[in-house]
Amino acid sequence: MASVQFGQHAPARRVILHLSDTHLLAGDRLLGGRYDTAAHLRRTLAAAEATGVRPDAVVFTGDLADLGEPDAYRALREAVEPWAERLGAPVVWVAGNHDERPALRAGLLDAEATEEPVTGVWDLAGLRLIALDSTVPGWHHGDLDTAQLEWLRTELAEPAPLGTILALHHPPLPTHIPFFDILELRDQPGLAAAIAGTDVRAILAGHLHYSTSGTFAGVPVSVSAASCYTMDLARPADEVNGMDAGQSFHLVHVWDDTITHAVVPIVDAEPAEHFTPAWVARMAELSPEQRLETFSRKR
DSSP states (O other): OOOOOOSSSSOEEEEEEEOOOOOGGGGOBBBTTTOOOHHHHHHHHHHHHTTTTOOOOOESSSOOOOOOHHHHHHHHHHHHHHHHEEEHHEEEEEOOOTHHHHHHHHHOOOOOSSSOOOEEEEEETTTTEEOOBBBBBTTTSOOOOOHHHHHHHHTSSSSTTTTTTEOSOOOOSOOOSSHHHHHHBHHHHHHHHHTTTOOOEEEEOOSSSEEEEEEEEEEEEOOOOOSSSSEEEOOOOOGGOOOOOOOOOEEEOOOOSOEEEEEOOOOOOOOOOOOOOHHHHHHHHHHHHIIIIIIIIII
């Protein structure tokens, strides 16, 4: 079925699973005495696997552990690594403002427990993925220092065959929620200058606990909502708080000329039974003209 092209676009060249803000606590404690972040993570992983997508990479854009506890990173790794192995995909861990660099580096990367930024570069068969570290030790706002921006410039000096996607925690976007503007990514002009004229095609981020999108320096930015809890945007901006609903993740499909970011809600809704695998297989047997006649013509 993967070889069947139903429309004018061939299948995506690469697919990325984009998840964010797990906020695990050691001992599976409830976050704020309310949110079962461990259970929500398990539910998110199960929902992602149930899509049938076998991604080229899985990206977690930060706030992996709520308090940076070593046991929380250990639990996260124990939950995610077997799941990612079944999917056949590498895991890209991005640091968030609730994370602690030494514990993250030791617990998830088997690296030296230092305050060095958590960065990396992955070659996904021609698609370059770069993880940046927008965290500021001891603070919740974001920033990218001169050394990291210079490193980014060096990495981007040569274009990749399928271009580059950046992943970081703090999105370089405005938000209508006041407290998130206080905790924004600082020196956004510096990041804009570092990616100007390069092959950066998209930026993945988290931090906001709601799905949103925009452009930064001409580059599309996609923010994935959290797996732990999301913001209740149905309330006035100065009253927005978290709610135990609306959790989701993103499916990022990469074509030669575009990238899409699909929001996948994690819900227990009963699906309709019209568009089944048998229906899709039946369409695959038809010619393009027959498909239009069968499915597009109004009756």
